Amino acid sequence: MMQIGLIGISTGAASALLFASVTSGSLLAVLLFYLAPLPLLIAGLGWSHWSALIGAMFGTLAIAAIFGSVFFFGFMASAGLPAWWLGYLAMLARPAAGGGNGATQAIEWYPSGRLVMWAAILAALVVLVAIPNFGTDADSVRAGMHHALARLLRIETGEPASGPLSVPGVNNTERLIDFLVAALPPAAAVLATITNVFNLWLAGRIVKFSGRLSRPWPQIAAMTFPRPLMAALAIAVGLNFLGGLAGILAGVVAAGLLMAYGVLGFAVLHAVTQGMNARGFLLGGAYAAVVVFGWPMLALCLLGLIEAAIDLRARVAHKRAPPPHS
Numbered sequence: 001m002m003q004i005g006l007i008g009i010s011t012g013a014a015s016a017l018l019f020a021s022v023t024s025g026s027l028l029a030v031l032l033f034y035l036a037p038l039p040l041l042i043a044g045l046g047w048s049h050w051s052a053l054i055g056a057m058f059g060t061l062a063i064a065a066i067f068g069s070v071f072f073f074g075f076m077a078s079a080g081l082p083a084w085w086l087g088y089l090a091m092l093a094r095p096a097a098g099g100g101n102g103a104t105q106a107i108e109w110y111p112s113g114r115l116v117m118w119a120a121i122l123a124a125l126v127v128l129v130a131i132p133n134f135g136t137d138a139d140s141v142r143a144g145m146h147h148a149l150a151r152l153l154r155i156e157t158g159e160p161a162s163g164p165l166s167v168p169g170v171n172n173t174e175r176l177i178d179f180l181v182a183a184l185p186p187a188a189a190v191l192a193t194i195t196n197v198f199n200l201w202l203a204g205r206i207v208k209f210s211g212r213l214s215r216p217w218p219q220i221a222a223m224t225f226p227r228p229l230m231a232a233l234a235i236a237v238g239l240n241f242l243g244g245l246a247g248i249l250a251g252v253v254a255a256g257l258l259m260a261y262g263v264l265g266f267a268v269l270h271a272v273t274q275g276m277n278a279r280g281f282l283l284g285g286a287y288a289a290v291v292v293f294g295w296p297m298l299a300l301c302l303l304g305l306i307e308a309a310i311d312l313r314a315r316v317a318h319k320r321a322p323p324p325h326s
Helices: 002-024 027-034 038-046 049-067 069-090 112-133 138-157 172-210 228-240 244-272 279-293 296-310 312-320
Strands: 093-095 107-109
Touching: 002 027, 002 038, 002 049, 002 069, 038 049, 038 069, 038 172, 049 069, 069 112, 069 172, 112 172, 112 244, 138 172, 138 244, 172 244, 228 244, 228 296, 244 279, 244 296, 244 312, 279 296, 296 312
Parallel strands: none
Antiparallel strands: 093 107
């Protein structure tokens, strides 16, 4: 128990330092900020979820003592609680049905697809919790975000945009801010989902390399989502068209869940390229394209949605199966 507590405190301190680095304003600090949940996830996967919980509590208190209540809630919502919950779920296990008995009892671990689902849900919740800070209705939310972005862009640009792309009588900076106000909430959910999934994957790799990961590494190609998740995405997309505050909130949920289906799209790629000579090149090219350009992720989201609708991997596997002997 002493070791669990010490690991928790040390990882909580590391996580708080990564989170607080964003106050420096540098690009490297922003990257470190997004890695803030990583130490807590390492503690949760390598020791126990109690260690991650202790770390989350210690880091939250440290942030509150130094930076105040705003950073307190920010750290707790974006790093502390998500890292603890994902680490807790990742190490859940139960005896598999019909998997033997006694010493040979098979273990069924929490499915990787549900972990990705929770990564998206937690990401959406972080953004949903942050939105009321700007207002309690659609107009006040947009006005609050517009004001915050205007202050930021004035610091960065200093002067309104001008040049061959400027339109007489129209402030290009204002048009940019209006676009960002509309795009920022769903984009924040997308980025938070990617961050949660990446930190969970990286923590798992680190703990596996150290020999402390007790669960087997999940097969990405076999990842599946619970069927109600597709219905939840459809409802969120539908509510997004209602407009108002409900539309903004629904857009956040839809963006996070859609990014989860992008991860499922990668699982489909891993499955359908099995046995191909150029599999490494194809997968590496897909990952590189997403990292460099970003927009290919939309194709993977569509691929994930197709998989959820028609079970594409099973169809491909059926076509590859050898014909039955007569």
